Amino acid sequence: FAMERGAGGRTSSALFAGFRALGLFSTDIAHVVRFSALKRRFYVTTCVGKSFHTYDVSDVFLRNSLPQDICCMAADGRLVFAAYGNVFSAFARNKEVVHTFKGHKAEIHLLQPFGDHIISVDTDSILIIWHIYSEEEYLQLTFDKSVFKISAILHPSTYLNKILLGSEQGSLQLWNVKSNKLLYTFQGWKIGVTALQQAPAVDVVAIGLMSGQVIIHNIKFDETLMKFRQDWGPITSISFRTDGHPIMAAGSPCGHIGLWDLEDKKLINQMRNAHSTAIAGLTFLHREPLLVTNGADNALRIWIFDGPTGEGRLLRFRMGHSAPLTKIRYYGQNGQQILSASQDGTLQSFSTIHEKFNKSLGHGLINKKRVKRKGLQSAMSVRLPPITKFAAEEARESDWDSIIACHQGKLSCSTWNYQRSTIGAYFLKPKELKKDDITATAVDITSCGNFAVIGLSSGTVDVYNMQSGIHRGSFGEDQAHKGCVRGVAVDGLNQLMITTGSEGLLKFWNFKSKILIHSMSLDSSPNMMLLHRDSGILGLALDDFSISVLDIETRKIVREFSGHQGQINDLAFSPDGRWLISASMDCSVRTWDLPSGCLIDSFLLDSAPLNVAMSPTGDFLATSHVDHLGIYLWSNISLYSVVSLRPLPTDYVPSVVMLPGTCQTQGNHKIVVLNDEMIEYDSPEQLNEQLVTLSLLPESRWKNLLNLDVIKKKNKPKEPPKVPKSAPFFIPTVPGLVPRYAAPEQNNDPHQVITGFFLKLNADEAALNLLKELGPSGIETELRSLCPDCGGSVEVMQSFLKMIGMMLDRKRDFELAQAYLALFLKLHLKMLPSEPVLLEEMTKLSSQVEENWIHLQSLFNQSMCILNYIKSALL
Numbered sequence: 001f002a003m004e005r006g007a008g009g010r011t012s013s014a015l016f017a018g019f020r021a022l023g024l025f026s027t028d029i030a031h032v033v034r035f036s037a038l039k040r041r042f043y044v045t046t047c048v049g050k051s052f053h054t055y056d057v058s059d060v061f062l063r064n065s066l067p068q069d070i071c072c073m074a075a076d077g078r079l080v081f082a083a084y085g086n087v088f089s090a091f092a093r094n095k096e097v098v099h100t101f102k103g104h105k106a107e108i109h110l111l112q113p114f115g116d117h118i119i120s121v122d123t124d125s126i127l128i129i130w131h132i133y134s135e136e137e138y139l140q141l142t143f144d145k146s147v148f149k150i151s152a153i154l155h156p157s158t159y160l161n162k163i164l165l166g167s168e169q170g171s172l173q174l175w176n177v178k179s180n181k182l183l184y185t186f187q188g189w190k191i192g193v194t195a196l197q198q199a200p201a202v203d204v205v206a207i208g209l210m211s212g213q214v215i216i217h218n219i220k221f222d223e224t225l226m227k228f229r230q231d232w233g234p235i236t237s238i239s240f241r242t243d244g245h246p247i248m249a250a251g252s253p254c255g256h257i258g259l260w261d262l263e264d265k266k267l268i269n270q271m272r273n274a275h276s277t278a279i280a281g282l283t284f285l286h287r288e289p290l291l292v293t294n295g296a297d298n299a300l301r302i303w304i305f306d307g308p309t310g311e312g313r314l315l316r317f318r319m320g321h322s323a324p325l326t327k328i329r330y331y332g333q334n335g336q337q338i339l340s341a342s343q344d345g346t347l348q349s350f351s352t353i354h355e356k357f358n359k360s361l362g363h364g365l366i367n368k369k370r371v372k373r374k375g376l377q378s379a380m381s382v383r384l385p386p387i388t389k390f391a392a393e394e395a396r397e398s399d400w401d402s403i404i405a406c407h408q409g410k411l412s413c414s415t416w417n418y419q420r421s422t423i424g425a426y427f428l429k430p431k432e433l434k435k436d437d438i439t440a441t442a443v444d445i446t447s448c449g450n451f452a453v454i455g456l457s458s459g460t461v462d463v464y465n466m467q468s469g470i471h472r473g474s475f476g477e478d479q480a481h482k483g484c485v486r487g488v489a490v491d492g493l494n495q496l497m498i499t500t501g502s503e504g505l506l507k508f509w510n511f512k513s514k515i516l517i518h519s520m521s522l523d524s525s526p527n528m529m530l531l532h533r534d535s536g537i538l539g540l541a542l543d544d545f546s547i548s549v550l551d552i553e554t555r556k557i558v559r560e561f562s563g564h565q566g567q568i569n570d571l572a573f574s575p576d577g578r579w580l581i582s583a584s585m586d587c588s589v590r591t592w593d594l595p596s597g598c599l600i601d602s603f604l605l606d607s608a609p610l611n612v613a614m615s616p617t618g619d620f621l622a623t624s625h626v627d628h629l630g631i632y633l634w635s636n637i638s639l640y641s642v643v644s645l646r647p648l649p650t651d652y653v654p655s656v657v658m659l660p661g662t663c664q665t666q667g668n669h670k671i672v673v674l675n676d677e678m679i680e681y682d683s684p685e686q687l688n689e690q691l692v693t694l695s696l697l698p699e700s701r702w703k704n705l706l707n708l709d710v711i712k713k714k715n716k717p718k719e720p721p722k723v724p725k726s727a728p729f730f731i732p733t734v735p736g737l738v739p740r741y742a743a744p745e746q747n748n749d750p751h752q753v754i755t756g757f758f759l760k761l762n763a764d765e766a767a768l769n770l771l772k773e774l775g776p777s778g779i780e781t782e783l784r785s786l787c788p789d790c791g792g793s794v795e796v797m798q799s800f801l802k803m804i805g806m807m808l809d810r811k812r813d814f815e816l817a818q819a820y821l822a823l824f825l826k827l828h829l830k831m832l833p834s835e836p837v838l839l840e841e842m843t844k845l846s847s848q849v850e851e852n853w854i855h856l857q858s859l860f861n862q863s864m865c866i867l868n869y870i871k872s873a874l875l
Contacts, residue, residue, distance in 0.1 A: 013603035014643055015591055016621055016634035018660030022338065022350045023320035023358075024048040024630040028296035030237060030281030034075040042285050044292050045080055046300055047073055051662045052082055055318070057290070057302065065661045074111035074118070079132070081118060083108035088120060090132065101130050103137060112153045112163065114177075119163065125150045127165075129177055139177055148173065154196035156205060156219060164205065164219065166193030172207070174219065186222060189215065197238040199248075206248065208235025214250050216262070226265050230258045239284045239291070247310065249291060251279030257293070259310065269311050275299055276322050276344070290315070297322035298629050319360060321348060325624040326386055328611045328631055331418065332394045335615035338622055338631055339418075341387035341405065347416060350631055352620065364407070364414050364423050385409055389443055392418070396449035400467045401425065404452040406440035413440050413454050415466065426469030428454060430462055442488045447533060453497065455485025461499050463514075475514050481505060487529025491536065496552060498538060500526045506540070508555060518555050522548065527568055535577035537594065541568035547582060549594060559597050563590065572614040572621070581621065583609035588654060589623065598647035602654040625659070632659050686812050692856060695813040697772060701779075702819035706826060708780055767803055768813070771820065783820070784827050794835050800824065801841040808848045821845065 031046045045054045047070040068084040075081065079090045079098070088108055090099040101120065110121035114129070117138060121127045125143040127150065130136065143150060152166035161178040172186035172193065195208030203220040214228040214235055232252035241247040246262040257271035257279060275295030282293045289305040291312055298320040303312035323343035331337040331349065337357075338350045345364065351357030364384030390405035401415035401424035411433070415424030429440075442455035451472065452464045459479035463472040474480075481501025489498045490511060497509040504525050508518040524544040531538050531552070538550040545568060549559035566585030573580055579600075580592045587608045591601035607625040614621055621634040637643055686693045704711060733741055771779055786792040786800055804824075807817035825832075832838050 012655040012657045013601055013634075013637075014645075015601040015637055016589075016603070017637055018657065019620065019633040019635040020660050021048075021630040021632050021662045022352065022622075023298070023340070023348070024662050025053065025298055025318045025320050026280070026294040026296070026300050027298075028278065028280050029070060029072060031283070031292065031294045031300065032073050032075040032080070032281075033283045033285065033292060034077060034080070035286065037077060042288075043075075044283075044300065045073060045075055046294050047082065048662050050084070052080070053662065054080065055300070057285075057316075071107055072109055072111055074113055076113040079113075081111050081113065083111055083120065086122065090118075099132060099135050101135055103128055103130075110150065110153050112155060114155055114163070119153065119177075121150050121153060139180055141175070141180075152193050152196040152208075154198060154205065156203070157198050158202055164196060166196050166207065168192040170209075184219075184222070186217075186219070189213070192234075194234045194236065195238050197240065200240050200242055200246075206238045206240070208238050208250065210234045212252070214238060214248070214260070216248075226262070228258075228260050228265075228267070230256075232256050232258075236279050237282045239282050241284045241289070241305075243284075243287050243289050245289075245305075245310070247305075249282055249284065251282045251293070253278040255279060255295060255297070257282065257291075259312075269309065271303070271312055274301065274303075318355060318358075320350075321346065321629050323386075324627055324629065325611065325631070326388055327390055328613050328622055328624050329390070329392060330613050330615055330622070331392050333616045335617040335619060338613065339390070339392055339403070340624070340631060341390055342629075343386045345383055345386050347387060347390070347403070347405065349418070349421075352615075352633065359421050361403075361416055361418070361421050362423065364405075364416075384414060389441075390416075391443045391445045391452075393445040393447060393449045394418070395447065396466070400449075402445075402449060402466075404428070404443045404445055404454070404466070406443050406454070409439055411438050411440060411456070413443060413452070415452075415469070426464075428452060428462075428464045428469060428471075430456075430460065430471065430474075433458075442485050442529075444488045444490055446490045446494050447492050448494065451490075451494070453488045453490060455480075455488045455499060457484045459483060459485060459501060461485060461488060461497075473514050475499065475507075475509050476516070480507065480509075483525075486526045487540075489529060489531035489538065491531070491552060492533035498529070498531065498552060500529050500540065502526075506550075508552070520555065528571065530571045530573065532573040532577045535573075537573070537577055539571045539573065539580055541571055541582065543567075545584070547571070547580070547592070549580065559592075559594060561592050561597075561599070563599060564588065566608075569609065570611045570613075572612040574614050575616055575618045579614075581612050581614060583612040583623065589621075593645060593647075596647065599652075600645045600647060602648060602652065604654045604656045605659065606656055607659070628659070630662075634660070686810075689811070692811045692814050692852070695772070695816050697816065701772075701776065702816055705776055705779060705819050705823045708776055767800075768807070768816075772816070779820070780823065780827075783824055786824075787828055787831060794837060797828065797835075798837055798841055801838065801845060805841070805845055805848060808845070808852060811852070814852075818849075821849075 026046045027048060029047045031044055034043050036043060042057050043054050045052055049069050051065045052070060052073065066082060066084045070082050070084055072083045073081065079092055081088055081090050085107055086104040087100065087102050088111060089097050092098045104122045106122040106124040108120050108122050112119040116132055118130050118132055119127065125145050127141040128137055129139040131138050149168045150165050151168045154164045156162060156164055161176050163175050163177055165173045170188035170190045170192055172188055173182055174184045176183055189209060192210040193207055194210055197206040199206055203218050205217055205219050207215040207217055212230045212233055212235060216225045218225055230250060230252055232254040234253060236251040236253060239249050248260045248262055250258045255273055255275040255277055257274045258267055259269040261268045274293055275297045277295045277297040279293060280295050282291060284291050291303040294300045299317060301317040302315045304315040305312045321342035321344055325340050325342050328338055328340045331339045336351060336353050340350060341347050347361040349359050366382045366384060385408040387405045388408050390403055392403045394402055397418050401417045403416035403418060404413055405416060406413045412427040412429035415426045417424050438456050438458045440454055441457050444453045450466055452466050455461045459481040461475040461480040465472055480499050481503060483502035485499060485501055487500045494511050497511040500506045502525050504522045506520050506522055507516060509516055522542060524542040527541045527543050529540050536552045538552050540548045542548060545564040545566065547561040548557050551558050564584040564586055568582055568584050570583045571580060578594055580594055582590050585608045587605050589603055589609055590599060593600045607628060609623045609625050611624040612621060619636055619639060623632045784790055786797050804817050804821050807813055832842060
């Protein structure tokens with residue numbers, strides 16, 4: 001478990017803790033492949049920022065994380081080595097750091113396992129050989145960067161204690177690291193070396209150059225055997241098939257892969273657009289027709305070569321977005337899928353449970369039939385622009401399309417089918433338009449899944465049928481708004497339609513008749529709009545960086561929030577509608593409590609959040625950020641820990657929180673130390689002097705005081721108790737809650753008995769506390785003994801009535817005062833009129849009781865009136 005503490009004893013975020021990132025699989029760092037002899041399996045390791053992922057070919061994966069971004073990796077049969085900055089570590093079982101090597105002053109960019117040693121090279125061309133298990137330096141070589149800057153390293157097969165180094169200047173050097181001698185210098189081709197790879201034949205090495213050439217060279221005789229050239233830029237990586245086919249694959253910065261036949265010395269195939277960015281690494285698995293590739297397009301792919309032409313087909317892949325995201329939303333009500341649109345033009349679904357449930361809905365094509373008919377190899381020219389906004393509803397997903405999306409700069413909106421994972425059947429747009437520069441700006445789908453609502457930049461709002469794609473009407477005579485439509489929303493029962501435009505108007509329409517019901521002006525032009533259908537609460541983000549919250553039933557603004565210092569990019573409601581979460585360009589994510597109207601949480605990020613979405617189950621908050629390819633999950637701390645939801649002060653300065661990595665936090669959650677935030681609240685005995693306050697005693701202590709005679713008669717035994725023959729000796733005790741031994745009787749005269757209650761009546765609090773400790777029978781005994789006939793006096797009775805008057809004045813222990821007074825009147829009503837002093841006290845008490853009761857009765861009547869209205873009114 002990890003603990004966080006922010007400034008002033010408060011955590012940086014009291015509600016959300018970083019959980020993990022989704023949709024990140026690869027960067028521009030080459031992958032490494034290793035073979036486990038014990039399990040007889042191949043493992044592929046790729047790095048993602050500070051973490052690396054290890055995949056089985058059958059897609060089982062593990063993760064681990066480092067303090068900084070990984071700059072290069074290597075692996076042998078037992079360990080994975082990952083360098084970050086000028087340090088690198090060795091991991092066993094893909095998760096345990098067993099060795100850490102420190103000694104470089106510059107960033108490490110090359111690693112080469114070498115038996116029980118590991119060779120590391122930094123950007124200053126300092127080469128260090130380390131003993132793995134002792135972590136000690138074995139040898140250090142320093143090269144002049146201006147003459148020989150190391151760009152590639154290779155241990156040639158069967159060359160004992162020797163390494164081959166390639167340089168940016170073009171020359172190569174063969175070194176014996178045991179004797180620390182330079183054995184031979186290859187003059188090269190005066191072009192920088194970018195890749196070195198051992199060929200299946202001994203003494204033969206493939207050398208990739210900046211010019212796009214691949215040189216097959218015999219290093220034993222310093223002879224060039226053959227040359228190949230690719231016109232796609234520098235060679236990024238090279239690999240050879242070892243399953244009996246003499247094939248070499250070479251990667252390029254364009255994302256293309258060239259396949260060369262080494263026997264015929266010719267190009268036999270091209271794998272164009274294998275990745276949308278540069279090929280970071282490619283590796284043929286040993287003695288298998290499988291090629292593993294990865295690139296900076298956030299994709300890891302495995303290709304199988306089982307066709308007659310030698311062309312590879314895609315077998316397995318892990319793929320995320322290759323460009324920053326534009327929109328994310330949860331799909332469905334189980335909170336297990338997140339739909340995301342990206343600037344790369346794709347629409348994908350990521351699972352919060354496991355990566356095997358991820359799926360891509362692909363690129364949108366303008367004309368799918370034309371692409372199939374003409375057999376275009378590349379559909380880039382007919383791809384739709386990136387999706388800017390979309391809406392989804394799973395109610396009828398098995399019957400027809402369930403997603404509607406509007407595209408950047410396009411008028412028509414595309415439909416998508418989630419179950420078939422493809423673009424849908426229709427492009428929805430109005431038939432007649434006067435202008436050509438009109439685009440779709442807002443979309444929504446009704447909760448039944450039958451209708452799509454589309455708002456345009458011209459101010460028009462149209463309704464379409466999702467099943468048939470037919471236009472079902474427009475709102476307003478000519479247009480719904482004079483400005484661009486910034487948001488559309490339909491309530492849960494398809495009764496009310498809400499639209500807002502850039503001119504600053506919010507309009508309510510009857511969804512069926514398309515008639516305008518109500519229009520209201522806003523303080524500023526709206527930026528976006530979000531409706532929580534279950535509660536009927538509408539959130540509006542305005543251009544003046546404020547947030548307005550409306551009740552769509554009363555059509556009134558119920559809350560207004562301000563505090564953001566930049567444009568508000570997105571809003572999200574919690575499932576119960578109590579929290580409103582906002583993301584802004586000021587890099588902050590704020591949580592507002594709607595019932596109290598206060599800011600209860602705020603934290604800063606190092607990258608501005610573009611989207612926020614709350615899980616329908618309330619367990620996670622999902623965010624996407626500027627220039628980031630992943631979706632970041634934040635766990636809701638309030639579900640598994642006690643959280644103080646106190647309002648934040650106006651001068652509260654949130655601290656910066658790091659984005660979560662792809663590794664889950666140890667133990668999955670963070671324990672939050674709240675210090676002074678979670679001070680225990682001690683409730684006072686009375687909240688306010690004007691409030692009637694009851695005691696904390698159970699009802700049995702006061703409710704049946706007037707019925708004690710009946711209860712005693714009912715409980716009276718039918719026969720007297722029989723004394724056992726040999727009864728043990730018991731010390732007599734006084735009845736009551738606190739057991740006390742009975743004192744021996746000295747005097748039986750009732751007029752001479754003075755109890756503790758009599759002595760304490762002059763001090764009201766002490767007498768009251770004594771009565772609270774007694775049971776019903778004890779209370780009756782004490783009150784009965786107040787009269788002169790039972791040992792009391794008129795003065796004692798007067799003191800008791802004054803105590804009751806004090807209780808009524810302070811409005812504390814209200815029910816006890818009523819019960820004690822009722823019992824007192826029942827016991828002594830006959831003698832009270834004959835004593836003027838007591839009669840005067842009774843007159844005062846009567847007016848006090850009447851005044852208190854009239855006040856309480858008016859409050860009761862008001863409450864009952866409201867309750868009856870709520871129960872009977874048609875809301």
